[in-house]
Amino acid sequence: MSRTRTERLVNLVICLLSTRRFLTAAQIAATVPGYEHDPDDARDHEAFQRKFERDKAELRELGVPLETGTASVFDSEPGYRIARREYALPDIPLEPDEAAAVGIAARLWQHAGLAAAASSGLAKLRAAGVDVDPQATLGLEPMVTVDPAFAPLTAAARDRREVGFDYRVPDQDAPTRRRLQPWGVVCWRGRWYVVGHDLDREATRCFRLSRVVGAVRVTGDPSAYEPPAGVDLISHVARWSGPVERTGRATVLAAPGRAAGLRRWAVEVVAGPDGDRLVLPYADPESLARHLVGYGPDVRVLDPPEVREAVIQRLKEIASRHDDLATAGGSR
Amino acid sequence: MTRPTAKGGSRTSADRLARLLNLVPYLLARPGIEIAEAAGDLAVTERQLREDLELLWVCGLPGYGPGDLIDMAFDGDRVTITYDAGIDRPLRLTPDEALALVVALRMLAETPGVANREAVERALAKIENAAGDLVGAPVEVRLPADVGRVEALRGAVEGGRALRITYYTAARDETTERVIDPLRMLMVSGRAYVEAWCRRAEAVRLFRADRIDAVTELDESAVVPPQARPHDLSDGAFRPSPDLPLITLRVGRGERWITEYYPCEEVRAGDADHWLVSLRVTDLGWARRFVLGLGPDVTVVAPAELAEQVRDAASAALDAYAQPAPDARRAPAPTAADPALAAGSR
Numbered sequence: 127m128s129r130t131r132t133e134r135l136v137n138l139v140i141c142l143l144s145t146r147r148f149l150t151a152a153q154i155a156a157t158v159p160g161y162e163h164d165p166d167d168a169r170d171h172e173a174f175q176r177k178f179e180r181d182k183a184e185l186r187e188l189g190v191p192l193e194t195g196t197a198s199v200f201d202s203e204p205g206y207r208i209a210r211r212e213y214a215l216p217d218i219p220l221e222p223d224e225a226a227a228v229g230i231a232a233r234l235w236q237h238a239g240l241a242a243a244a245s246s247g248l249a250k251l252r253a254a255g256v257d258v259d260p261q262a263t264l265g266l267e268p269m270v271t272v273d274p275a276f277a278p279l280t281a282a283a284r285d286r287r288e289v290g291f292d293y294r295v296p297d298q299d300a301p302t303r304r305r306l307q308p309w310g311v312v313c314w315r316g317r318w319y320v321v322g323h324d325l326d327r328e329a330t331r332c333f334r335l336s337r338v339v340g341a342v343r344v345t346g347d348p349s350a351y352e353p354p355a356g357v358d359l360i361s362h363v364a365r366w367s368g369p370v371e372r373t374g375r376a377t378v379l380a381a382p383g384r385a386a387g388l389r390r391w392a393v394e395v396v397a398g399p400d401g402d403r404l405v406l407p408y409a410d411p412e413s414l415a416r417h418l419v420g421y422g423p424d425v426r427v428l429d430p431p432e433v434r435e436a437v438i439q440r441l442k443e444i445a446s447r448h449d450d451l452a453t454a455g456g457s458r
Numbered sequence: 459m460t461r462p463t464a465k466g467g468s469r470t471s472a473d474r475l476a477r478l479l480n481l482v483p484y485l486l487a488r489p490g491i492e493i494a495e496a497a498g499d500l501a502v503t504e505r506q507l508r509e510d511l512e513l514l515w516v517c518g519l520p521g522y523g524p525g526d527l528i529d530m531a532f533d534g535d536r537v538t539i540t541y542d543a544g545i546d547r548p549l550r551l552t553p554d555e556a557l558a559l560v561v562a563l564r565m566l567a568e569t570p571g572v573a574n575r576e577a578v579e580r581a582l583a584k585i586e587n588a589a590g591d592l593v594g595a596p597v598e599v600r601l602p603a604d605v606g607r608v609e610a611l612r613g614a615v616e617g618g619r620a621l622r623i624t625y626y627t628a629a630r631d632e633t634t635e636r637v638i639d640p641l642r643m644l645m646v647s648g649r650a651y652v653e654a655w656c657r658r659a660e661a662v663r664l665f666r667a668d669r670i671d672a673v674t675e676l677d678e679s680a681v682v683p684p685q686a687r688p689h690d691l692s693d694g695a696f697r698p699s700p701d702l703p704l705i706t707l708r709v710g711r712g713e714r715w716i717t718e719y720y721p722c723e724e725v726r727a728g729d730a731d732h733w734l735v736s737l738r739v740t741d742l743g744w745a746r747r748f749v750l751g752l753g754p755d756v757t758v759v760a761p762a763e764l765a766e767q768v769r770d771a772a773s774a775a776l777d778a779y780a781q782p783a784p785d786a787r788r789a790p791a792p793t794a795a796d797p798a799l800a801a802g803s804r
Contacts, residue, residue: 129513135475136517143544144519157520188476189552214547218588223574224581231562231578236691240558246476247555252499253480253548255487263621265573267614268565268601268645269691280557283596296714299727310596313565315649336718359598386633390626390671418749421631426778438779441772443754448769 134160135181139190143213148197148205151178182206215254225251226262234270239277272318273335276311278319278342283308286353288325290344292339301339306331307346309353314363321362323351332363372407376414377429380404384424403428411436419444474510477502481510482528483544489538496537511537518543557597564599569645571608573616601648607667608643608650614673615640615652620680624672625665629740631747633671634658640681642668646691653689655682662686696721698738705745705764706736710755727762734759746771 137158142149155161155174163174185192191212194204220228232248235241252258275291282289289308292301308322317334324331380388380402389395394405408414415436418425427434477500484500485491497507511530518527518541529541551559563582566572614621621640626633638654641662645651650667690697698721709716710733716722724736739745746767749758758765 132471132475132478133513133517136478136514139479140518140543140545141520146465159522165583182470184475186660188472188479189549191550192595210547212546213549215550216588218584220584221577223577224584226556226565227566227574227578227581228559228585231559231566231581234562234565235558240554240561243554243559244562247551247559249477249480249500250548250551250555254486255483264566264578265616266569266571266608266643266645266650268569269647270562270565271647277554280597281553284553292497292516296717297711299731300622310598313599313601313648316601316646349797353596359596360600364600384631386626386631390633406514416751419772419775420747422746422750423774423778425774426783428783434779438776440753441776441779444750445769445772447754447757447764448772 130160131181134158137182137184138206142192142206142208142212145207148193148195148201148207150197150201150203150205151175152203154178154206193237201420206347218251218254218256220251220256221257222257225256226259226447227264228256229258229260230262230264230267234268236269236271237276240270240272273338275320275335275338275342276318278344279308279335280311282344283310283320283322283340285348286351287344287348288350289343290343290345291333293333294337294339304333306333307351307353309357310359311335312363314360321357321359321365322353330362370409372409374408374411374414374430376406376408376427377432378404378406378418379426379428380421381424385421388418388421388425401426408433415440463640470698475623476549478510478514479545480548482514482539482542483548485530485537485539486542486546490533490536492535493537494535502653524677551589556585558586560589561597561599564597567600567603568599570601570605571612571650573612584790601645604668611650611652611667611670611673612643614675615643617675618680619675620657620678621654622674622676622732623665623670626669626671629744631743637676638663638665639682641682641686641688644691655686662689698723698740700738702738703742703745703761704736704738705761706734706759707752708757708759709733709735709752713752715753716752741771742767 137160138154138242139230141154141158149157151174152165155163155165155178161174161178163170165171165174182192182217191208193207193209193212196203196208197205228251229248232239232244235244248258279289286307288305290303290305293304296302305325306320306322308320310321312319312321312332317336319332319334321330321332323329375393378388379398380403381401385404389402390407392404392406393404396403406414411430411433415427415433418427418433419440427437462578481500485496488496493507494504497504499704500507502510514528515530516527520526525541528539528543528545531540532540549787560582561587563578567575567578567582572578605698620637622635622637624633636656636658637654638656640654641654642653643650644653652665652667652670654663655661656663704723708728709732714733717725717733717735720737722735722737724734726734728734739748742764745764749756749764749768750771758768
């Protein structure tokens with residue numbers, strides 16, 4: 127944008143903020159420098175109209191609330207103005223420690239688009255007189271990252287518009303097409319999910335944002351549905367990934383100085399002549415077995431038998447699967 | 459040639475308009491501010507700021523006479539707005555700006571161990587209030603973690619001393635003692651880390667808070683060597699470097715989840731239900747434990763060395779099971795073990 131265009135747009139904003147009456151395009155052209163043209167010359171007039179349309183679009187994109195209306199019932203031409211109350215950032219009386227927190231929050235984004243939005247938002251707060259201490263820290267700062275589907279899904283949830291997207295779960299071969307009325311987006315344990323009403327399953331569902339393939343399609347009109355009142359989004363995600371009760375106790379024999387990972391997990395360690403006996407809390411024998419197999423010959427399960435059997439079974443299958451492979455690879 | 463070139467041009471122009479509309483209220487709130495200070499604050503050069511002021515100087519209310527134009531007084535290197543022509547307030551937040559600030563603040567408020575959480579929550583409430591409907595933001599954040607441990611670590615890091623830590627390294631399945639000079643604490647993908655100069659590795663390392671089993675503050679200040687640089691964490695805490703060993707696995711349907719949990723170099727469809735997954739590992743010993751733990755639905759394609767290690771480890775373990783088992787309950791009195799550790803591991 128040239129300097130003249132920037133100048134024209136600043137003047138346009140000032141002009142429309144200062145007027146109570148709606149001003150028509152012709153009135154604006156006669157007032158704001160940069161719109162001078164001959165309205166009787168068709169080509170000149172058309173050029174003006176194009177210029178004015180571009181400028182309006184630019185202002186709207188910036189978030190300037192351009193109102194359209196007519197000054198009186200006798201006017202047929204639409205007019206424009208900017209309501210000061212809609213334009214101006216309301217007063218946000220931030221204490222210094224609060225302002226520091228906002229300043230820190232604004233630099234947490236690792237996502238380029240939202241990082242830019244956060245810093246331009248912060249610039250507005252500063253313009254409103256808020257002083258931000260750039261040196262402030264809170265001792266521990268989260269890196270805020272989001273998946274590409276974050277922006278379209280939060281916008282759709284805000285506007286209550288139905289969306290469609292392709293969703294890939296690793297144990298399926300191809301993505302499936304899903305249709306959703308999104309209620310909101312949740313960050314749970316560092317991962318992002320969208321929660322909403324699944325239109326095909328006719329039930330509440332959550333989807334992991336990292337599994338959305340390609341673009342999110344906004345398919346519905348705004349305000350097309352109403353999320354249930356007081357819905358607790360987190361609870362829908364946390365329900366199936368909540369904490370596990372480890373009530374089982376297994377005893378294993380660990381080679382001296384080995385299996386450091388298991389030792390940290392043990393509730394009891396007893397040194398013995400043939401190794402250290404570790405008592406391990408567990409919930410599910412199969413997943414404990416998986417874990418123990420990782421330590422190979424360094425760990426031997428003594429009890430309970432179901433874990434011991436599960437480990438032996440897995441070891442047998444792994445050994446036989448790798449028997450041919452290792453030989454083939456070694457002979458190459 | 460005043461028009462910026464195509465790419466990024468319209469973005470910079472929109473940026474400039476936004477900056478100009480912000481500049482008047484910014485200066486209005488800070489009469490007599492030094493131009494250099496304002497430029498630093500607004501992240502523009504002093505020259506750019508002066509150009510912005512010149513442009514604003516010829517803008518104003520219709521009429522555009524001396525009393526209508528934006529006016530300012532210069533006193534040496536200082537500037538004061540004396541007439542604002544009605545743009546005395548910044549533009550309200552856009553939905554994206556409100557969302558970006560609110561979500562980041564919620565992240566901060568939810569981060570365990572954050573100092574002055576109460577200030578974060580007050581700030582969040584005020585921003586939400588000002589943004590109004592823009593952030594009926596349907597975004598919620600929960601980052602559960604071991605708050606007590608993280609807070610203790612933060613206290614130790616803020617103490618400014620070198621720390622002796624007992625640290626579990628999963629890559630080598632070993633617990634070691636080392637002295638570190640902390641740089642900062644951060645949270646990546648829901649996990650807390652201490653970033654520090656490690657005197658043992660003589661490099662900057664990230665230490666996962668849940669793997670720090672003990673901390674002692676030493677009687678010396680933390681000294682971070684000048685060559686130490688914080689990690690670039692934009693791609694997560696673990697970014698495999700190309701000089702690490704590459705392994706390729708044939709992965710059955712039930713174990714395909716690994717492609718979501720570990721950064722993979724390549725994932726291809728193989729025969730039947732299998733995927734061929736290539737990933738870089740810090741250590742082949744780790745890869746052996748990893749593959750063994752995944753179980754029979756995963757086989758090593760390459761390197762052959764890893765396939766042999768997996769086979770040998772499985773055979774050796776089976777040989778041990780073929781021997782008569784020692785009695786599980788023949789146990790003398792237990793030695794000390796910290797039950798609190800059990801909660802921290804997976």
